[in-house]
Amino acid sequence: MKKLFFFIALFAAVSSVQAQQALFGASKVVSPEINSDKTVTFRLVAPKAVTVEVKGEFMPTETRMVNGRTMEVETYGQMKEGKDGVWEYTTPKPVAPEMYTYSFIVDGRTTNDPSNVYLKRDMATLTNILYVDGDPRIDLYKVQAVPHGTVTKMWYPSACQGFDRRLTVYTPAGYETSKKKYPVFYLLHGAGGDEESWCTQGRAIQIMDNLIASGKAEPMIVVITNGNITQEAAPGFGSDNAMPGTGLTRVTGVWETNFTEVVNFIDKNFRTIPKKQSRAIAGLSMGGFHSLHISKYYPDMFNYVGLFSAAITMGANGVSNGPDVPIYRDFEGTLKNFFSKKPALYYIAIGKTDFLYNANKDFRALLDKEGYPYEYLETDGGHIWKNWRIYLTEFAPKLFK
Amino acid sequence: MKKLFFFIALFAAVSSVQAQQALFGASKVVSPEINSDKTVTFRLVAPKAVTVEVKGEFMPTETRMVNGRTMEVETYGQMKEGKDGVWEYTTPKPVAPEMYTYSFIVDGRTTNDPSNVYLKRDMATLTNILYVDGDPRIDLYKVQAVPHGTVTKMWYPSACQGFDRRLTVYTPAGYETSKKKYPVFYLLHGAGGDEESWCTQGRAIQIMDNLIASGKAEPMIVVITNGNITQEAAPGFGSDNAMPGTGLTRVTGVWETNFTEVVNFIDKNFRTIPKKQSRAIAGLSMGGFHSLHISKYYPDMFNYVGLFSAAITMGANGVSNGPDVPIYRDFEGTLKNFFSKKPALYYIAIGKTDFLYNANKDFRALLDKEGYPYEYLETDGGHIWKNWRIYLTEFAPKLFK
Numbered sequence: 182m183k184k185l186f187f188f189i190a191l192f193a194a195v196s197s198v199q200a201q202q203a204l205f206g207a208s209k210v211v212s213p214e215i216n217s218d219k220t221v222t223f224r225l226v227a228p229k230a231v232t233v234e235v236k237g238e239f240m241p242t243e244t245r246m247v248n249g250r251t252m253e254v255e256t257y258g259q260m261k262e263g264k265d266g267v268w269e270y271t272t273p274k275p276v277a278p279e280m281y282t283y284s285f286i287v288d289g290r291t292t293n294d295p296s297n298v299y300l301k302r303d304m305a306t307l308t309n310i311l312y313v314d315g316d317p318r319i320d321l322y323k324v325q326a327v328p329h330g331t332v333t334k335m336w337y338p339s340a341c342q343g344f345d346r347r348l349t350v351y352t353p354a355g356y357e358t359s360k361k362k363y364p365v366f367y368l369l370h371g372a373g374g375d376e377e378s379w380c381t382q383g384r385a386i387q388i389m390d391n392l393i394a395s396g397k398a399e400p401m402i403v404v405i406t407n408g409n410i411t412q413e414a415a416p417g418f419g420s421d422n423a424m425p426g427t428g429l430t431r432v433t434g435v436w437e438t439n440f441t442e443v444v445n446f447i448d449k450n451f452r453t454i455p456k457k458q459s460r461a462i463a464g465l466s467m468g469g470f471h472s473l474h475i476s477k478y479y480p481d482m483f484n485y486v487g488l489f490s491a492a493i494t495m496g497a498n499g500v501s502n503g504p505d506v507p508i509y510r511d512f513e514g515t516l517k518n519f520f521s522k523k524p525a526l527y528y529i530a531i532g533k534t535d536f537l538y539n540a541n542k543d544f545r546a547l548l549d550k551e552g553y554p555y556e557y558l559e560t561d562g563g564h565i566w567k568n569w570r571i572y573l574t575e576f577a578p579k580l581f582k
Numbered sequence: 583m584k585k586l587f588f589f590i591a592l593f594a595a596v597s598s599v600q601a602q603q604a605l606f607g608a609s610k611v612v613s614p615e616i617n618s619d620k621t622v623t624f625r626l627v628a629p630k631a632v633t634v635e636v637k638g639e640f641m642p643t644e645t646r647m648v649n650g651r652t653m654e655v656e657t658y659g660q661m662k663e664g665k666d667g668v669w670e671y672t673t674p675k676p677v678a679p680e681m682y683t684y685s686f687i688v689d690g691r692t693t694n695d696p697s698n699v700y701l702k703r704d705m706a707t708l709t710n711i712l713y714v715d716g717d718p719r720i721d722l723y724k725v726q727a728v729p730h731g732t733v734t735k736m737w738y739p740s741a742c743q744g745f746d747r748r749l750t751v752y753t754p755a756g757y758e759t760s761k762k763k764y765p766v767f768y769l770l771h772g773a774g775g776d777e778e779s780w781c782t783q784g785r786a787i788q789i790m791d792n793l794i795a796s797g798k799a800e801p802m803i804v805v806i807t808n809g810n811i812t813q814e815a816a817p818g819f820g821s822d823n824a825m826p827g828t829g830l831t832r833v834t835g836v837w838e839t840n841f842t843e844v845v846n847f848i849d850k851n852f853r854t855i856p857k858k859q860s861r862a863i864a865g866l867s868m869g870g871f872h873s874l875h876i877s878k879y880y881p882d883m884f885n886y887v888g889l890f891s892a893a894i895t896m897g898a899n900g901v902s903n904g905p906d907v908p909i910y911r912d913f914e915g916t917l918k919n920f921f922s923k924k925p926a927l928y929y930i931a932i933g934k935t936d937f938l939y940n941a942n943k944d945f946r947a948l949l950d951k952e953g954y955p956y957e958y959l960e961t962d963g964g965h966i967w968k969n970w971r972i973y974l975t976e977f978a979p980k981l982f983k
Contacts, residue, residue, distance in 0.1 A: 229689035288630040292693050298817045307708060326821045331736040345730060357851045416699045420727045450758045
């Protein structure tokens with residue numbers, strides 16, 4: 182039988198407008214390009230555009246009034262049009278090593294860089310990611326040639342909600358073939374996030390892979406939950422199949438009070454060490470608030486607690502605009518009870534310019550007054566993922582040792 | 583201790599330009615909107631734009647010459663600017679039930695719909711997804727309130743490559759708590775795809791959840807592999823951390839010959855029934871080519887074979903521009919040997935206008951001539967995900983019964 186056709190014909194399909202599968206992800210320009218002097222060049226093909234700008238965390242800042250507050254605000258880089266409608270911008274100074282996000286603004290509309298495959302998604306907003314090397318910390322955020330843990334998206338039955346809810350479970354490399362039992366670290370997102378956030382912006386999977394591979398962190402299971410209790414899953418992954426609304430994440434105490442559902446599910450479905458000494462909980466912003474309340478309401482559950490830029494609220498009724506529910510009541514009493522059981526680690530981290538800085542300062546004053554021991558890390562910057570990634574890389578190595 | 587601050591302050595952070603975490607995904611317009619008459623309205627806020635168009639598979643087509651071939655090409659919808667820079671377009675006719683993809687073109691640049699959280703990603707290209715209900719098949723593609731299987735991203739050691747490679751494993755609802763062993767269905771992507779494609783464009787997770795929940799398909803493990811053998815993982819998930827190149831997926835026979843690595847890994851790490859009678863393999867386009875060659879080269883491994891729009895090549899040396907390696911040799915002889923062992927199902931599906939239609943027709947003529955039994959499904963349309971989703975929903979219920 183003769184040859185029927187050349188395999189190359191398969192690839193000819195790319196020229197067919199009916200071929201929905203993008204056979205090539207080719208881009209006409211390289212962007213971003215990190216130059217030898219560590220400046221970064223961005224490029225976009227936009228022959229019809231009138232203005233093209235780049236915005237990102239690496240841009241120089243200027244002081245501006247924003248909503249009545251004086252703030253350091255990132256300036257936009259004005260891209261210049263060159264040959265063939267290719268717009269270009271090079272940062273005026275070398276960019277410090279970090280994992281950044283950036284976007285283009287074409288004639289006033291924010292858009293992503295079509296040349297860059299690294300993106301993070303928040304709801305329907307896509308933002309590009311830029312790694313600038315030169316600090317060992319940045320290497321922790323990247324996929325390295327080390328043994329990789331397994332990332333599982335699964336659903337647990339939520340009795341309090343009456344439906345199944347999605348979570349992410351990281352099991353360390355070797356979990357499947359070892360017979361060992363592992364400690365568990367529960368890692369919580371902030372307002373606006375979900376069970377995907379620590380995996381995308383947070384780089385928690387890569388951080389854990391790399392910390393464990395280098396021996397800096399113990400092999401552990403990491404459970405990344407969805408703290409928006411009325412939500413089945415991250416937008417697009419739940420059964421409503423509807424466009425997600427714009428409502429606030431409601432702070433009702435239901436999530437925190439029923440956190441035992443999650444812990445029981447994990448202990449049932451994974452080879453865990455189901456004991457306080459082998460459990461940690463930490464969260465960022467709203468997740469720090471959750472971690473604070475869950476840990477003190479269930480004082481025999483977690484031996485390690487991390488509050489990353491935590492939205493700490495105190496007072497007789499706990500959350501001032503939350504309902505009067507048991508888990509928020511008697512803030513100081515439950516905290517006292519928790520510390521009387523001598524947790525292995527209470528860890529607080531926040532940035533100097535975080536809008537929650539003073540709330541955390543007041544909380545630390547309370548801990549100091551009562552003589553409750555804690556570790557404290559203060560960094561530059563505000564309420565940003567850069568800091569939360571740092572806090573995770575600092576916190577995880579302290580666990581289960 | 584007095585209340586320190588109101589929790590609402592947390593949400594005020596959204597007004598801070600330094601708050602990198604999008605607390606709200608709010609959009610100013612609703613897009614897409616499916617109207618009561620099943621027309622669809624698209625909206626985009628773009629006050630500075632000169633032209634805004636929408637392109638999608640639901641648009642009326644016109645006949646054009648493309649690369650010397652006469653083709654039906656989708657027209658673009660010209661959006662019109664209304665109040666406050668909101669551009670709008672409503673389809674002239676009702677849109678038939680389907681899962682579609684679409685994009686906006688603003689002044690010539692393709693961009694995604696910032697109001698729509700449903701997106702698929704191919705490399706760095708993002709495309710929005712639109713569901714139009716009204717056919718039970720579409721319901722299979724959506725997350726329903728049924729028991730959900732678990733989706734695992736894990737890495738297997740590839741001895742032939744000397745590095746670990748990423749794959750996706752679906753285990754059906756109940757896997758974790760049952761003691762049962764399960765059959766395994768290996769599902770392969772096409773050129774340009776990877777271990778993510780069947781999960782995103784293919785909706786394989788939702789299709790399996792829904793088919794199993796309704797009793798139409800047997801509970802089974804589904805393994806979604808990466809057939810680009812020189813690649814660790816989908817772009818952005820591998821350790822190169824580099825921008826992916828634009829090279830073709832090379833067809834070398836290495837992937838197919840070493841497919842046993844995958845099967846052995848799955849049998850070792852999951853509760854499988856490690857027998858031919860409980861194994862299926864299917865793939866689309868290049869993955870159909872892979873499935874064809876793997877199944878006949880390992881005739882005792884798969885009892886069910888599905889070729890979806892398969893890139894079938896035949897001839898004395900198999901792939902005409904591939905190397906002369908054992909797995910491609912003696913096409914007809916290995917096929918004869920495979921069929922002599924009486925597989926439970928050999929399934930071929932293709933669209934009437936697929937550019938591989940004739941190759942598949944010739945292949946069926948060979949099967950007919952030799953009297954090899956197979957099932958055949960012919961659909962409208964070409965080499966498109968719409969068809970591959972249909973083939974999966976038709977094929978999976980036939981397995982392991």
